[in-house]
Amino acid sequence: MKILVTGGAGFIASHLIKRLLEDGHEIVCVDNLNDYYDPEIKLKRLEQFEKQINFEKVDITDFSSLRKIFEKYKFDKIAHLAAQAGVRYSITNPDVYINTNYLGTFNVFELAKIYGVKDAVFASTSSVYGESLEIPFREDSPADRAVSIYAATKRACEIMASSYVRNSDMNITCLRFFTVYGPFGRPDMALFKFTKNILAGEPIDVYNNGEMKRDFTFVSDIVEGFVLALNKPMGFEIINLGHGESVHLLKFIEVLEKKLGRKAEINFMPMQQGDVPQTFADTTKAKEKLDFNAKIGVEEGVSFFVDWFKDYYKI
Ligand SMILES: NC(=O)c1ccc[n+]([C@@H]2O[C@H](COP(=O)([O-])OP(=O)(O)OC[C@H]3O[C@@H](n4cnc5c(N)ncnc54)[C@H](O)[C@@H]3O)[C@@H](O)[C@H]2O)c1
Incomplete structure (x- = not known):
């Protein structure tokens, strides 16, 4: 099948590809390779595929450029993961979220309708809760009751999806991902920053004085659910x-410290807005709709991440 993967140079979509x-x-990957975080890592993710995919550097907010891609390839299915991610950045840069997440998703769904692409899966988020x-x-x-513009745009996209259907x-199908981590992860996310700082002997910032709980989900489990x-x-459908x-x-x-064999110096901080x-x-x-069962727990998942990190940065 010919599948359009939007945001294919990103962390999760590159694993999906x-x-x-x-x-x-057959994969066609669309990504604008923006510099929200170091684009070098996006290029490295794409390098894994060499000539196995068709890469198109296109911004999903640009309807006419995206239309040419739909015209050229005639997709069977769409995996829509391109987005401006990150909760904290959305407090200071709300416009990027409205443009990429909301208008960009409208462009993807509208072109899917025009070109008769019947099936799409959309990457939503636990932040909507x-x-x-x-x-x-x-x-x-x-x-x-969205706490951030990021969450508001993702929830709005789910509602838009329901009207297209x-x-x-x-x-x-809108899949609400919960804190995804793993090799080639996003440099702006906690596990990446913690690992980098602990290995460099620098302190880590921990918000809400450490009173945080997350449903950490390993990237291979997310990919399995997506497929x-x-x-x-x-x-x-909307599915967690x-x-x-x-x-x-x-x-x-603690799991990370054990794997790294080093103690973290923790800067306890107040809760962050958003x-x-x-x-x-x-x-x-x-489980009921997809027969989905996550397999990788945090001990194993953190270990896979650290092994990748050390190998990637030759530490
Ligand atoms: N990582 C998580 O924990 C998590 C949790 C919930 C939901 N999600 C969602 O999953 C998806 C993938 O997230 P990720 O962590 O891999 O993020 P990511 O930032 O690594 O991937 C997103 C990709 O989209 C691309 N992109 C951004 N704006 C674009 C635009 N206007 N046009 C074309 N491409 C554009 C970026 O360059 C990037 O490569 C996103 O939709 C995100 O909101 C992620």
């Missing part, structure tokens, strides 16, 4: 993709 190539699909008091987070929670013959969703068009365990951040840091103290996925629906 690897898996889709193994499954024998905000400070939900109902724990673990269930898909039927209203999720209408209602008014066309498209199938769109299951791509292979099973279901009209409109998480490990299904809420791990205390200080426990996560952030939430806890995430925890109810994975019942993912």
Whole structure:
């Protein structure tokens, strides 16, 4: 099958491309290679595929350029992961989120409709739950109290997806990812920053005085869930993709310290604007609809990440 992967130079989408190539699909990757974080790592991710994929440097906010890609390739399915990610950056740069996440997603869905691409899977986020008091987070929670513009744009895209499914013959599954980590991870995310600083003997910033819990989900589990969703068009669905365990951040840091064989010097900081103290996925629906079961726990996952980090930076 010919699959469009948006944001293919990104952390999660590059893992997804690897898996889709193994499954024998033809991949067209669209990414604008922006410099929100070092584009070098995006190029390195793409280098893994050499000539196995068609790469198109296109900004999804540019409707006419994106239209040419749809015209040229005639896709069977779409994996839409291009986005401005990051909760904290959205406090100071809300316009980027509105443009890329909301308008960009409109462009992708609208062109899918015009060109008759029936099946799409959209990367949403656990951030849409905000400070939900109902724990673990269930898909039927209203999720209408966004704590950041990032969350607001992702929730708006889910609602937009539901209207595309209602008014066309498209199938769109929105997968709410929970704190994804793993090799080739994002340099702006905690595990990457913690590993870098601990190895350099520098302190790490820990927010909300360490009172944070996250449902850390290893990237291969996310990819598995994504592929299951791509292979099973279901009209409109929203499904949590998480490990299904809420791990205390200080426990996560302990696991990292053990793997690195070094203690972290911790700077305890107040809660950051736009952030939430806890995430925890109810994975019942993912099990029922997709037969999804996360496999990698934090000990193993952190170990895979650190091995990759040391190899990548030749430490
Ligand atoms: N990493 C996580 O923990 C997490 C959690 C929940 C949801 N998500 C979602 O998963 C998806 C992938 O996240 P990631 O962590 O791999 O992030 P990432 O930043 O590594 O990947 C996103 C990619 O999209 C590209 N991109 C951004 N704006 C673009 C534009 N206007 N046009 C074309 N390409 C553009 C970027 O260059 C980047 O390569 C995103 O939609 C994100 O919101 C991630």
